Amino acid sequence: DKAGYKHFMAKEIAQQPTVLAEALGAYLKGDEIVLPSPGLDFTEVDRLVLVACGTAYYACLTAKYWFEKLARIPVEVDIASEFRYREPPVTKGTVALFVSQSGETADTLAALRYCAGRADRIASVVNVETSTIARESDLALPIHAGVEVGVASTKAFTCQLNVLLLLAIKAAEARGRMAAAEKSELLAQLRALPGLFNAALDRDGAIAEAARKISEARDVLFLGRGMMYPLALEGALKLKEISYIHAEAYASGELKHGPIALIDKSVPVIVMAPRDGLFDKTVSNMQEVMARGGKVCLISDARGIEEAGDGIWQSIPLPDVDERLAPLLYALPAQLLAYHAAIAKGTDVDQPRNLAKSVTVE
Ligand code: F6R
Numbered sequence: 001d002k003a004g005y006k007h008f009m010a011k012e013i014a015q016q017p018t019v020l021a022e023a024l025g026a027y028l029k030g031d032e033i034v035l036p037s038p039g040l041d042f043t044e045v046d047r048l049v050l051v052a053c054g055t056a057y058y059a060c061l062t063a064k065y066w067f068e069k070l071a072r073i074p075v076e077v078d079i080a081s082e083f084r085y086r087e088p089p090v091t092k093g094t095v096a097l098f099v100s101q102s103g104e105t106a107d108t109l110a111a112l113r114y115c116a117g118r119a120d121r122i123a124s125v126v127n128v129e130t131s132t133i134a135r136e137s138d139l140a141l142p143i144h145a146g147v148e149v150g151v152a153s154t155k156a157f158t159c160q161l162n163v164l165l166l167l168a169i170k171a172a173e174a175r176g177r178m179a180a181a182e183k184s185e186l187l188a189q190l191r192a193l194p195g196l197f198n199a200a201l202d203r204d205g206a207i208a209e210a211a212r213k214i215s216e217a218r219d220v221l222f223l224g225r226g227m228m229y230p231l232a233l234e235g236a237l238k239l240k241e242i243s244y245i246h247a248e249a250y251a252s253g254e255l256k257h258g259p260i261a262l263i264d265k266s267v268p269v270i271v272m273a274p275r276d277g278l279f280d281k282t283v284s285n286m287q288e289v290m291a292r293g294g295k296v297c298l299i300s301d302a303r304g305i306e307e308a309g310d311g312i313w314q315s316i317p318l319p320d321v322d323e324r325l326a327p328l329l330y331a332l333p334a335q336l337l338a339y340h341a342a343i344a345k346g347t348d349v350d351q352p353r354n355l356a357k358s359v360t361v362e
Pocket of ligand 1: 053054055056057099100101102103104105108151152153154237238241357358359
């Protein structure tokens with residue numbers, strides 16, 4: 001049931017503040033992060049291997065920043081269909097973590113089975129708790145997103161990020177990398193995030209307007225730096241999937257190594273850039289784009305938009321957010337841009353052509 005929304009995707013996007021708050025409730029006892037049994041002892045982990053497909057893979061790419069930055073654990077991230085056939089060495093001290101909404105994705109399951117008996121522990125982050133991937137894991141972590149019907153993953157992505165961040169915080173704490181006060185402060189920010197999501201949902205009108213203009217383009221570029229790079233990849237995937245507009249994502253710093261050749265007035269460039277420590281670098285990338293006649297759509301906070309100066313084609317203002325949590329909040333405009341672009345193009349939002357919700361074939 002669409003609960004009054006035109007599409008499941010719209011409903012599921014709007015549900016994010018609620019399901020994220022519920023998921024936090026399920027994992028937090030005060031400031032203690034409680035994992036389902038048998039838990040995970042991060043003091044003994046030398047290396048994490050994160051494996052998934054599609055949007056879940058982008059959640060893993062984001063989590064790499066968290067695990068490395070907060071917990072100083074070396075992390076390898078791979079696409080399941082590449083990982084499994086490469087037969088990489090999986091050494092002692094490795095925890096292999098598989099992220100899957102459905103828990104039935106064939107390549108992710110095959111990668112899990114490859115790691116079973118090789119890695120110290122098999123963990124998974126799943127939405128369907130009765131799924132094969134959950135059952136074959138030593139430790140299955142539910143994301144508590146509720147049933148996701150729209151083929152394009154939305155709330156499952158942010159709920160995956162939420163659990164992966166909690167895991168990274170737990171790892172940081174266990175490894176003596178995060179003091180109690182810092183953890184408490186970060187968890188407080190995380191608890192405030194559903195409120196920021198609601199404020200960002202109020203910007204739907206501005207996002208829809210930008211999306212209508214973007215929907216006229218044949219090709220779109222997404223740029224992001226640091227944790228915003230995986231988000232740019234996710235934004236491009238969403239747009240391709242449901243509006244059929246060709247979109248590509250690059251790490252902002254890669255622009256001058258090739259893709260800048262594509263820039264002209266017909267290619268909108270969507271820049272995801274909260275005002276974080278890397279913002280100035282991204283501003284100079286935007287200037288390079290604008291100097292070549294490129295049209296920049298900037299997604300940032302009010303100060304970021306102000307500091308970016310004149311010449312921005314479209315801007316989407318989001319509430320200020322702790323930079324460590326920005327990937328969760330910035331997923332929302334990425335989803336809504338794709339949604340409204342699809343509406344403008346008249347495509348089938350919930351059932352895009354050629355796609356299935358669960359990919360159980362190789
Ligand atoms: C994109 C999307 C897909 C899935 C991918 C993995 O919107 O939904 O890219 O993320 O097929 O599916 P799961 O998470 O079920 O393993």
